[in-house]
Amino acid sequence: xxxxxxxxxxxxxxxxxxxxxxxxxxxxxxxxxxxxxxxxxxxxxxxxxxxxxxxxxxxxxxxxxxxxxxxxxxxxxxxxxxxxxxxxxxxxxxxxxxxxxxxxxxxxxxxxxxxxxxxxxxxxxxxxxxxxxxxxxxxxxxxxxxxxxxxxxxxxxxxxxxxxxxxxxxxxxxxxxxxxxxxxxxxxxxxxxxxxxxxxxxxxxxxxxxxxxxxxxxxxxxxxxxxxxxxxxxxxxxxxxxxxxxxxxxxxxxxxxxxxxxxxxxxxxxxxxxxxxx
Amino acid sequence: xxxxxxxxxxxxxxxxxxxxxxxxxxxxxxxxxxxxxxxxxxxxxxxxxxxxxxxxxxxxxxxxxxxxxxxxxxxxxxxxxxxxxxxxxxxxxxxxxxxxxxxxxxxxxxxxxxxxxxxxxxxxxxxxxxxxxxxxxxxxxxxxxxxxxxxxxxxxxxxxxxxxxxxxxxxxxxxxxxxxxxxxxxxxxxxxxxxxxxxxxxxxxxxxxxxxxxxxxxxxxxxxxxxxxxxxxxxxxxxxxxxxxxxxxxxxxxxxxxxxxxxxxxxxxxxxxxxxxxxxxxxxxxxxxx
Numbered sequence: 001x002x003x004x005x006x007x008x009x010x011x012x013x014x015x016x017x018x019x020x021x022x023x024x025x026x027x028x029x030x031x032x033x034x035x036x037x038x039x040x041x042x043x044x045x046x047x048x049x050x051x052x053x054x055x056x057x058x059x060x061x062x063x064x065x066x067x068x069x070x071x072x073x074x075x076x077x078x079x080x081x082x083x084x085x086x087x088x089x090x091x092x093x094x095x096x097x098x099x100x101x102x103x104x105x106x107x108x109x110x111x112x113x114x115x116x117x118x119x120x121x122x123x124x125x126x127x128x129x130x131x132x133x134x135x136x137x138x139x140x141x142x143x144x145x146x147x148x149x150x151x152x153x154x155x156x157x158x159x160x161x162x163x164x165x166x167x168x169x170x171x172x173x174x175x176x177x178x179x180x181x182x183x184x185x186x187x188x189x190x191x192x193x194x195x196x197x198x199x200x201x202x203x204x205x206x207x208x209x210x211x212x213x214x215x216x217x218x219x220x221x222x223x224x225x226x227x228x229x230x231x232x233x234x235x236x237x238x239x240x241x242x243x244x245x246x247x248x249x250x251x252x253x254x255x256x257x258x259x260x261x262x263x264x265x266x267x268x269x270x271x272x273x274x275x276x277x278x
Numbered sequence: 279x280x281x282x283x284x285x286x287x288x289x290x291x292x293x294x295x296x297x298x299x300x301x302x303x304x305x306x307x308x309x310x311x312x313x314x315x316x317x318x319x320x321x322x323x324x325x326x327x328x329x330x331x332x333x334x335x336x337x338x339x340x341x342x343x344x345x346x347x348x349x350x351x352x353x354x355x356x357x358x359x360x361x362x363x364x365x366x367x368x369x370x371x372x373x374x375x376x377x378x379x380x381x382x383x384x385x386x387x388x389x390x391x392x393x394x395x396x397x398x399x400x401x402x403x404x405x406x407x408x409x410x411x412x413x414x415x416x417x418x419x420x421x422x423x424x425x426x427x428x429x430x431x432x433x434x435x436x437x438x439x440x441x442x443x444x445x446x447x448x449x450x451x452x453x454x455x456x457x458x459x460x461x462x463x464x465x466x467x468x469x470x471x472x473x474x475x476x477x478x479x480x481x482x483x484x485x486x487x488x489x490x491x492x493x494x495x496x497x498x499x500x501x502x503x504x505x506x507x508x509x510x511x512x513x514x515x516x517x518x519x520x521x522x523x524x525x526x527x528x529x530x531x532x533x534x535x536x537x538x539x540x541x542x543x544x545x546x547x548x549x550x551x552x553x554x555x556x557x558x559x560x561x562x563x564x565x566x567x568x
Binding site for chain 2: 011014015017018021022025026028029031032035044046047048090093094096097098100101102103106109112113116117118119120121122123124125126127128130131147149150151153156168171172181185203206210211212213217228231232235242245246248249250252253256257260264267268269
């Protein structure tokens with residue numbers, strides 16, 4: 001009897017802790033959202049109100065129209081889509097090469113691939129700027145998109161880990177059927193990698209969508225700006241009220257949020273890694 | 279698959295994209311940057327070879343010391359804190375209670391708010407008359423001038439960037455799931471309590487995940503620029519003037535490209551040294567040889 005009581009107290013205290021932590025972690029979201037829909041008069045009130053007297057959805061329209069945000073939004077969508085497609089496919093190709101073949105220099109090359117993750121962007125950015133400037137790429141989206149088509153070490157590593165778990169007779173069977181190496185990859189392995197590809201695409205979506213430094217360095221024209229740059233410039237103009245900035249910040253979170261909910265199972269690992277066993 | 283004859287080229291074709299990308303977007307620029315660091319290299323005008331003068335110049339540059347010590351201090355606070363917190367969150371989630379999926383989602387969500395938007399939201403929370411100070415005051419504390427007092431701006435940065443460690447948390451979670459349950463059962467039979475089990479079984483078993491997360495966060499701490507630019511702008515009074523900001527300003531505001539290149543190389547060396555020192559230390563308690 002006392003044992004069950006002890007167990008259920010432990011159960012309850014566990015939930016209390018989980019709920020408390022969740023509240024703390026979600027609070028910034030809640031606070032930013034609530035503040036973004038408050039009427040102007042309530043915004044600076046102290047003590048702050050935790051529920052607005054009325055929801056001013058027009059704050060969003062005002063914020064959106066105060067700068068060419070539709071333009072920035074579309075630019076961001078374009079850059080993100082092209083970069084995510086490139087990085088996902090190219091990383092899969094490279095990971096397949098590393099995971100499914102034996103070849104000379106493989107270990108050294110893979111170590112090199114992992115080692116490059118430690119090189120800070122700061123080392124590369126100036127020469128890259130000069131390189132792109134020489135190619136005439138400055139003030140275009142090419143510096144933000146083209147490098148994605150050559151695979152990214154972190155995702156290559158992630159996909160390699162998965163591909164190694166697939167039994168090796170699989171491609172041998174396909175090759176007996178007369179399929180070439182590339183066809184074996186596209187028609188058998190790509191579909192198998194679906195969950196991991198979704199994961200890669202989502203992780204990269206969050207990264208590119210929020211990328212600030214790349215567009216800051218490589219773009220000059222306001223017309224080409226992406227959302228993070230637009231939002232940052234908006235902030236430094238000082239004329240703008242906090243409400244508008246919070247509105248745009250909330251809009252910025254929406255696409256990663258959608259991506260997250262679409263790929264929730266892959267991200268939270270309820271399924272990832274289990275692809276094919278035995 | 280091992281291939282012979284003319285097919286031996288096939289694996290190289292698959293990894294060719296990365297090799298080309300590595301040469302064009304990493305090896306070439308990195309080498310070029312090392313070369314530039316030996317020059318007095320302005321945006322316009324002559325480029326003069328000056329050997330190691332840029333590196334020597336750093337020894338006499340107060341801003342270099344300031345930026346380096348700020349960044350090291352930031353990393354020393356942030357890295358253990360974020361690794362510890364994300365491990366704590368992962369441990370909380372590793373128990374199979376009903377509805378754990380929902381909590382996983384809740385714990386991961388802050389990760390989606392990053393970069394400029396993160397800085398803006400936290401700028402609002404941390405304002406002098408912001409909601410955090412309201413909470414502090416209602417608990418009877420003194421309000422903190424998070425963003426305007428040089429003494430607390432570093433903590434504002436730590437607090438802001440600590441949120442959104444969801445990726446680290448997930449790495450820990452999957453490592454925790456892989457610890458064999460028999461080990462815990464055996465320890466229970468031997469009469470070990472929860473803390474002893476954590477210290478003697480969990481920590482050594484998830485050692486590689488700790489090492490991985492620590493290295494990733496050291497690199498991230500050193501490269502921190504987006505949030506600092508948009509939250510404090512490096513201020514107040516240069517209290518959060520981080521190393522990446524130093525490199526960025528030398529390169530793109532002052533056009534002192536040679537000097538910026540040497541700054542960046544020192545940063546690479548600092549990250550490398552910290553990583554190697556950490557790897558060395560971790561051998562003592564990590565189960566795997568790293």
